[in-house]
Amino acid sequence: MTSKNLYYDIIEKLRNEILGGKLTFSSLLPPEKEFAKSLNVSRPTIAKVYDALQNEGLVKKRAGFGTSIIYNKNKKPFTFGLLLPGSGESEIFGIINDQFLILEKEKDFNCFWDGTIANKADIRQDIILKICQSYVERKVDGVFFTPLERTRKSIYLNESVCKIFDSANIPLLLIDRDIYFFPKRSKYDIVSIDNFHAGYIMTKNLIDNGCNNIHFFYRKDSANSVNIRLLGCRNACFDTGIPFNSENIIVGEPSDLDLVRKIKIIPKKTGILCANDSTAAVLMSSMNKLGIIVSLEILIAGFDDMKYGKNLQVPLTTYRQPIIDIVRISYDIMLSRILNPNQTAANINLIGKLISRESTIFKS
Numbered sequence: 001m002t003s004k005n006l007y008y009d010i011i012e013k014l015r016n017e018i019l020g021g022k023l024t025f026s027s028l029l030p031p032e033k034e035f036a037k038s039l040n041v042s043r044p045t046i047a048k049v050y051d052a053l054q055n056e057g058l059v060k061k062r063a064g065f066g067t068s069i070i071y072n073k074n075k076k077p078f079t080f081g082l083l084l085p086g087s088g089e090s091e092i093f094g095i096i097n098d099q100f101l102i103l104e105k106e107k108d109f110n111c112f113w114d115g116t117i118a119n120k121a122d123i124r125q126d127i128i129l130k131i132c133q134s135y136v137e138r139k140v141d142g143v144f145f146t147p148l149e150r151t152r153k154s155i156y157l158n159e160s161v162c163k164i165f166d167s168a169n170i171p172l173l174l175i176d177r178d179i180y181f182f183p184k185r186s187k188y189d190i191v192s193i194d195n196f197h198a199g200y201i202m203t204k205n206l207i208d209n210g211c212n213n214i215h216f217f218y219r220k221d222s223a224n225s226v227n228i229r230l231l232g233c234r235n236a237c238f239d240t241g242i243p244f245n246s247e248n249i250i251v252g253e254p255s256d257l258d259l260v261r262k263i264k265i266i267p268k269k270t271g272i273l274c275a276n277d278s279t280a281a282v283l284m285s286s287m288n289k290l291g292i293i294v295s296l297e298i299l300i301a302g303f304d305d306m307k308y309g310k311n312l313q314v315p316l317t318t319y320r321q322p323i324i325d326i327v328r329i330s331y332d333i334m335l336s337r338i339l340n341p342n343q344t345a346a347n348i349n350l351i352g353k354l355i356s357r358e359s360t361i362f363k364s
Contacts, residue, residue: 006041010049018058018071025072029059032067054339079110080334081135081143083161084175085128092304092321093146096175099327100144107331112138128157132164142171142334147179149223155179162188171337173330177225187345189337191330194349195225198319199232199273201354202301204240205317206271209360211299212242213266217250217283218275226275229303233273254283261290268362270298277302277309277318284312284359299360315357322350 017023029035032050036043050067053059057078058071071077082100084093097113104111112135128148135143143165147158158179165172174190203214216233218226230249237244252259254274260283263272274280280302284294294300294314302309305320333346 006039007045007049010039010041010046011052014049014053015056015058018053018069019073021073023069025069027069029067029069057335057339060339077109078141078335078338079112079138081138081140082111082113083128083131083135083143083145084113085146085148091306092323095323096146096327099323100331103327103331112140129160129164132161136164136168136170140170141338142173144173144175144330144334146175147177147223149177150219150221152221154221154223162186171334171341173334173337175326175330177223181224182228182231185347189333189346189348191326191333191346191348192225192350193319193321193326193352195228196232196235197349198303198352199229200236201232202229202273202303202317202319203233203236203271205354205356205360206273206299206301207236207240207242209271209299210362211269211271213264213270214242214244215248215250215263215270215272216275217254217272217279219253219279220251222275229273229275254279254286257286257289260286265292265298267297271360272298272300274300274302277304277306277316280316280318280359281306281308281312284314284316288313295358295361295363299362301360305355310357312359314359317357317360318355320353320355322352325350 014023014029023029029050030038032043032046036046039046050059050061054061054067058069059067060070061067080100082097084097100111100113145161148154148161151157162172162179172188174186174188176192178184178188178190179186206214214233214237216230218230234244247264250259250263250272254260264270272283274283280300284300287294287298287300292298299317301317301319303319303321305318309316309318329348329350333348336343
């Protein structure tokens with residue numbers, strides 16, 4: 001029998017003994033050198049076997065301790081906490097939550113979700129730390145966290161959340177954005193869309209459809225992902241020779257008619273890229289109240305492809321996030337982090353899709 005076949009035979013034997021309960025949860029496998037000698041194989045072969053079982057989530061190797069069984073036949077392997085504070089403000093985080101619940105059944109893990117679904121950021125921030133403590137008390141194996149935004153205390157609160165889980169040695173994976181503004185970078189794994197690319201192609205779409213007066217509109221204290229979308233917008237203007245400066249950056253509430261009235265609009269030449277669909281939808285309503293017709297005088301686009309976008313009076317052009325991929329990759333990276341806690345932080349930037357609708361097409 002070849003050494004390759006022997007390698008697979010050893011893996012299969014150990015796997016069956018673990019899954020069948022013969023090798024029980026928390027018990028130790030023999031040291032690599034000792035086990036190799038008993039089977040008359042090389043130590044590197046056993047090291048590869050243990051590595052393969054670790055990648056399957058059945059064992060965990062710890063330097064100076066050994067290789068222990070982490071699979072428990074009578075208990076789901078892992079329990080995770082979902083901390084998605086934006087779910088009360090944008091339906092995209094509710095969709096992310098739903099995808100985790102679907103994946104929970106497929107991958108057979110437990111998932112806690114304590115919502116934080118209040119519409120106002122100030123209310124959410126009052127309860128988010130209590131939820132963190134509850135996850136620590138439940139001894140979750142990891143937490144998927146979308147950092148808080150839309151409050152002046154966001155950085156402080158996000159750091160506080162991270163410290164709670166760091167102190168409890170609970171891995172944290174960030175979804176959608178970092179806790180810091182670019183270029184500062186936290187130590188945590190992050191899974192998101194490529195916000196720079198998204199901002200660039202959405203702006204280029206406005207330009208290609210006849211706009212040479214571009215604005216970027218976002219609400220105060222928005223997440224750092226919005227700033228990166230702004231950088232993409234600015235770069236697209238630069239590459240096409242279109243002026244873009246501080247006057248083209250609008251910060252405030254899209255329902256503020258006085259603010260909206262001040263936006264410089266050149267009919268048939270103006271495009272406004274909004275930080276997300278909710279901002280775009282409210283801005284379209286404000287423009288309508290001011291007698292400014294979207295798709296006739298100006299073009300507007302957003303991000304996230306929310307369900308209501310296609311049902312607005314003027315259907316909204318948007319950027320669709322690959323939610324299923326975001327959730328599945330987040331899960332895979334979390335497992336990798338649990339098994340290899342000292343690995344380098346991952347930064348996964350996924351590509352979404354531009355969904356073109358009437359809001360970025362001028363009517364003749």
